[in-house]
Amino acid sequence: MKTKKLSIASSVAMLGICGSSLTHAEETFQLTSLTFATTKSAKLNAVTGVGSESESLQTLQFEHFGVNRWGYLYFDLESYNGRHVGAIPVINDGGQAYDLFAIVTPSLSLTKVTGTSFTFGPISDVSLIAMGRQASYYRYKTWGAGVSLNFAVPGFDWFESGVLTHDSSWNVEPQTFATNTGQNYRLDKRRWMWRTLLISKPIDISSQRFNFNFFAIVNSTGNGEVGKHGIEKFVRTELLWQIGGSSDHQLGVRYEYFRHKNSLSNGFGDNSYSSGAPYLMYKYTL
Known part of the structure; x- marks a missing residue:
């Protein structure tokens, strides 16, 4: 597999540029x-390129x-770094030192743009939503649009769930996985996706403060x-502890x-792939 190689320093610079532009909105x-x-515990994943x-x-x-x-607007840019990231040994693909992955999700609130309340029971708003994902791994990308519901749930700053269309493609030669063909080959066409995003309010336990976040796509x-x-x-x-209450x-x-x-990670043919990876993490809020 051949992908454009970017150094970690370049990745950090890209993150900084994105952060500067978005936070001034x-x-x-x-x-x-x-x-x-x-x-x-990040197992090789031949669909998304995550894992080493x-x-x-x-x-x-x-x-x-x-x-x-x-x-x-939700924006996420991630750089996965390791030894032979996204490798597929069964086809002699040695992977790369890293993989880049980005998500962009704009949402249009019907309450805000129409001036009409869409509150009904626990539903606080209805939104039109779109989502695009792009990876350096085989130029994998997905796109879709749909409707999402916001809910007023005690203990959460944000509680949203909705359904979108789902299409995806790779830039590969079918059956050979030769890249840079100049043509995107469709993986998924006119499929569906369920997406959920939860952000908790601070959780106080004794003298300590925690946060809980949840994101899922199916x-x-x-x-x-x-x-x-x-x-x-x-x-x-994610379960996070605020250091010093900050x-x-x-x-x-x-x-x-x-x-x-x-999954090609398990070899060709009928199989099932699953991976559960616990991470230790540090988050700095800008």
Whole structure:
């Protein structure tokens, strides 16, 4: 596999540029952070390119969530670093020293743009939402749009869940995995995705303060030109301790779970892939 090689220094510079531009937008509520996370349990994942041959992986992440006058913008840029990241030994693919992955999610609040209340029971708002994901790994990308619901839930600053369309592609030659073909081959076409994002309010236990975050996407696959992976699942949960009671510096644990079918990481043919990776993490809020 051949991908454009960027140094860690270049990745950090990119994170800084993104952070500077996004945090100067007019926002009523925002969370912007830099995170370093490390694990010894990141199994190779031939669909997303996450994981390493040794299962040791370090993640550098820039994340921004900002609520504005028309809805919100969520942006996430991650650099996965390790030995042979995204390797597929069964086809003699040795992987890379790192993989870059980005998510952009703009959302349009119907309450804000129409001036009409969409409150109904626990539902506080209805939004039109889009999501795009892009990886350096085989130029993997996904895109979709749909409807999302916001809920007023005690103990949470943000509680949102919705359904989107789902399409994805790789830049590969089918059956050979030769890259840079100049043509994107469809993996998934006109499929569905369920997405959930939760951000807790501070949780006070004795004299200590904690935060809990949850992000999940579940999507169907198929109808494309390259393979089919059943129901793909990704779940990320975080439990963070505020050092000295300040949200600027947090230590904690992150748990990531992946599951799909027919993974090249397990060899060709009918199989199931699952991976659960606990991370130690440090988060600095800008």
